[in-house]
Amino acid sequence: MKKIMIVGAGLLQSYIIKRAKELGYTTICVDGDPNAVGFKYADYYKTIDIVDEEECLKYAKKMNIDGVITAATDYGVLTVSYIAEKLGLIGNSYKVCEIIKNKYLVRKTLAENNVDSVPEFYEIDNIEDIDKIKKDIKYPVIVKPCDGSGSRGIKRIDYIDDLKFACKKAMEASLSKKVLIEHFIEGEEYGVESFVHNSDVHILSIMQKTMTKPPVYAELGHCSFSGLDSKIESEIKYKVSKTIRALGIATGSVNIDLLITKDRDIYIVDIGARMGGNLIGSHIVPLSTGIDYMGNIIKESLGEPIDLNRTIFDRVIATRLLALTPGIVKEIGDMKDIQSSDYVYDLVLKVNKNNIINEYRSNIDGCGYIVVSGEDAKVAKDRALEIKSEVDRRIIRY
Numbered sequence: 001m002k003k004i005m006i007v008g009a010g011l012l013q014s015y016i017i018k019r020a021k022e023l024g025y026t027t028i029c030v031d032g033d034p035n036a037v038g039f040k041y042a043d044y045y046k047t048i049d050i051v052d053e054e055e056c057l058k059y060a061k062k063m064n065i066d067g068v069i070t071a072a073t074d075y076g077v078l079t080v081s082y083i084a085e086k087l088g089l090i091g092n093s094y095k096v097c098e099i100i101k102n103k104y105l106v107r108k109t110l111a112e113n114n115v116d117s118v119p120e121f122y123e124i125d126n127i128e129d130i131d132k133i134k135k136d137i138k139y140p141v142i143v144k145p146c147d148g149s150g151s152r153g154i155k156r157i158d159y160i161d162d163l164k165f166a167c168k169k170a171m172e173a174s175l176s177k178k179v180l181i182e183h184f185i186e187g188e189e190y191g192v193e194s195f196v197h198n199s200d201v202h203i204l205s206i207m208q209k210t211m212t213k214p215p216v217y218a219e220l221g222h223c224s225f226s227g228l229d230s231k232i233e234s235e236i237k238y239k240v241s242k243t244i245r246a247l248g249i250a251t252g253s254v255n256i257d258l259l260i261t262k263d264r265d266i267y268i269v270d271i272g273a274r275m276g277g278n279l280i281g282s283h284i285v286p287l288s289t290g291i292d293y294m295g296n297i298i299k300e301s302l303g304e305p306i307d308l309n310r311t312i313f314d315r316v317i318a319t320r321l322l323a324l325t326p327g328i329v330k331e332i333g334d335m336k337d338i339q340s341s342d343y344v345y346d347l348v349l350k351v352n353k354n355n356i357i358n359e360y361r362s363n364i365d366g367c368g369y370i371v372v373s374g375e376d377a378k379v380a381k382d383r384a385l386e387i388k389s390e391v392d393r394r395i396i397r398y
């Protein structure tokens, strides 16, 4: 029985841990949270901060693993490549992952390789440096932590006077204390999930994204049917493939966010060398394509044959994050009828009695997910929103 190490054992990783177990592998998990839900499905686990590369490596060596992966979190990506490189396992190179973990270096690499180029982008690691550049900047810009995720610390800035404060906030949200200031791209947002095998890029899904209203830029949901014409879908596939090659990603899953302007220009916004979060990898891709996405990720890391053939073609899947009305939870009503409804694939509720529900500003404020199917994108998305609102109504607050 081969042993696979999974870096991160939170809710979004628990699906891949379960899949590895179903496939008969021994699961070895690490997470900084001693109560991580994924530990329940692990054969062996240890509480280690997943950004602590040395400690994770030590444990990997001790357990004599055959493969190492992460899923749905950017924080595990560098650690996985570190372990893979040190132990001679399949993975992306550490150097490649270092670039991908820094949004400024990604911008730079894509510009240098003529893949994608926004009019302006700057990296700041000292707040005082802003005074030197702020007059040269053409507004609006977006400010974000270079190593951020889940839309934390992101703000659109329209006026010069607001720049410094936004950079301070973004810096606070950054582990590396680096901030990216870049041109604000006006457009519709899409997510693209890809898989790299033998250096070939396979596009698994192009998804519509529903985002919060500005000035907050957080994900609210995805829909598996892009609604785009085949010409622009081909352009997306071409651009995504070029992006992945330019960055040097050689194996496994890739999660990309992009924006399409009204002139049909495509801009890459965000890239992760890992499976998409917010149930993209665990639910949307497998339910809408029939591809055993998580199984493939596991097998790829172990050097076993994979199968990316699509078997489902006409099922539209939409998710909605449970961005709920703020308050303190007094009681949670019965949700059984929702869970058992024909078109509901999953309802994941993360709140309990006496929990505080915060105003939804980033992923961490989400209270769970709803996953539904529909005859077309509009039906599926409306349905997901409707059920989300019903879940919200059934939660009684003090």
Ligand SMILES: Nc1ncnc2c1ncn2[C@@H]1O[C@H](COP(=O)(O)OP(=O)(O)O)[C@@H](O)[C@H]1O
Pocket (backbone or CB within 6 Å): 103, 142, 144, 148, 149, 150, 151, 152, 154, 182, 183, 184, 185, 186, 189, 211, 217, 218, 257, 259, 269, 270
């Ligand atoms: N240059 C940009 N122009 C317009 N919107 C952007 C830009 N960069 C990011 N955004 C918005 O902010 C969101 C979060 O940014 P992203 O780089 O994906 O950060 P994270 O890693 O936290 O997901 C994006 O999904 C998008 O809606």
Ligand SMILES: [Mg+2]
Pocket (backbone or CB within 6 Å): 150, 151, 257, 270
């Ligand atoms: Mg993103």
